Amino acid sequence: MDISLEYHDTVALITWNDGQNRINYDSLARLSEIFSELADADGPQAVVWTGVDKFFSNGLDLDRFATNPEEMGETIRRLDHLFGQILVHPGYVIAAMNGHAFAGGAMLSLTADYRIMRSDRGYWCLNEVDINMYLPPNMADVVMSRMPLHSALEAMNTARRYSAAEAVAANIVERAEPGDAVLPSALEYGSYIATKNRRGIATHKEYVFGDLARRLRSA
Numbered sequence: 001m002d003i004s005l006e007y008h009d010t011v012a013l014i015t016w017n018d019g020q021n022r023i024n025y026d027s028l029a030r031l032s033e034i035f036s037e038l039a040d041a042d043g044p045q046a047v048v049w050t051g052v053d054k055f056f057s058n059g060l061d062l063d064r065f066a067t068n069p070e071e072m073g074e075t076i077r078r079l080d081h082l083f084g085q086i087l088v089h090p091g092y093v094i095a096a097m098n099g100h101a102f103a104g105g106a107m108l109s110l111t112a113d114y115r116i117m118r119s120d121r122g123y124w125c126l127n128e129v130d131i132n133m134y135l136p137p138n139m140a141d142v143v144m145s146r147m148p149l150h151s152a153l154e155a156m157n158t159a160r161r162y163s164a165a166e167a168v169a170a171n172i173v174e175r176a177e178p179g180d181a182v183l184p185s186a187l188e189y190g191s192y193i194a195t196k197n198r199r200g201i202a203t204h205k206e207y208v209f210g211d212l213a214r215r216l217r218s219a
Contacts, residue, residue: 057105084216
């Protein structure tokens, strides 16, 4: 499991480089550790979060649950906690979506404050209804807190695979860029937004997401 943290002046860069970047005990523990470290850091800050190659994140580690079914409930609880942690992170978070974001990975992208999606490869998709599942209330609340209701319902009920252009039109992501421009664009925007008042950003995020974040973190 390879999730690294490095700094580009005032921008903290999180890089998830673990194949399909599946969500499990190990990846959740590392991501929570990183966001806790960044929350405690002083000074200006923006966060850019990206993957490597074809996947931003392909969601829950269903193969691991097949051999360790007892992990699934606790993993979902920990994922709820991470959703809440990022939603009110005291700094601006930018998802540099290098590739596919499916299911839990798509939901993780929604916890960011700004999303730049690769235009030449990759889909954003909530595919639970295609795999005989549905979103539990906490996860549905994350989706509906970040998307227009009609787009959220379409995404949840149809398992539509959105291209970058379609995701921009549906107000799922803010920008689409060619693959080699996604990360540079995110770092450039991060450098700009890091000059803003971090306490103000944190306060405004608390106004909007505080109640949901507390509910997620106590789940």
